[in-house]
Amino acid sequence: MALTQPYQGNPVGVRPLAKIAGGLAVVYCGFRINNFDLLLNPVGWALCASALDRLRGPVGEPFDRARAVALVMVCVSAIDQLAVLNAGDLEPTAAVQVIGYTDNLGGITAVWLIADAVVRRLRADGHGSRAAVVDVLRWTVTGLSVLGTMAGLGYAALGPALAVVWFISLAALVVILYGSADLITAPARTEDVPARSEDAPEPPAPPSDGRATST
Numbered sequence: 001m002a003l004t005q006p007y008q009g010n011p012v013g014v015r016p017l018a019k020i021a022g023g024l025a026v027v028y029c030g031f032r033i034n035n036f037d038l039l040l041n042p043v044g045w046a047l048c049a050s051a052l053d054r055l056r057g058p059v060g061e062p063f064d065r066a067r068a069v070a071l072v073m074v075c076v077s078a079i080d081q082l083a084v085l086n087a088g089d090l091e092p093t094a095a096v097q098v099i100g101y102t103d104n105l106g107g108i109t110a111v112w113l114i115a116d117a118v119v120r121r122l123r124a125d126g127h128g129s130r131a132a133v134v135d136v137l138r139w140t141v142t143g144l145s146v147l148g149t150m151a152g153l154g155y156a157a158l159g160p161a162l163a164v165v166w167f168i169s170l171a172a173l174v175v176i177l178y179g180s181a182d183l184i185t186a187p188a189r190t191e192d193v194p195a196r197s198e199d200a201p202e203p204p205a206p207p208s209d210g211r212a213t214s215t
Helices: 016-028 041-055 062-087 092-126 128-153 158-178
Strands: 002-007 189-194
Touching: 002 041, 016 041, 016 092, 016 158, 041 092, 062 092, 092 128, 092 158, 128 158
Parallel strands: none
Antiparallel strands: 002 189
């Protein structure tokens, strides 16, 4: 027999929002040797997806949508890194470039959805000022990321100053997500736990044989 009791999350483990911040840091902090990023992007996206899985609610809820995109990015970023590694020092082919731009746009989408889910939860929990800061940072990071992608395609020019602003904005977003880890926790869930001995049902009384006992 099992009883259903509220699950409050693992107090010893890493808080979900801190895990997301760490995952984004792994994705966007490059440390390359021979065109190979030692900070594997798929690992960073996997960290994000794992944390979002703990925060998600019903299907279609903001954290659930962000988790779905993060899972897609695990595969896309892995393909992108394999393609870059395979190309080596050669001029990247059109296919490699398409994979790279897909990885960029997917990353922009994932960051937007993660920040959107955080903003909605912070506002719902009464942390309006912090939600406003996250909202400004997500717009800044997203806008500059789109400009950077367009610059790579030759449709825009992203000067060094804007690149620095993008990096500072992204770093600030990661820091504030980490700092908000105590404000957004995993929702209460239910899981089976062993029944306590005092809650066990009493054994049924033995059947009566119809004879009275004398005193």
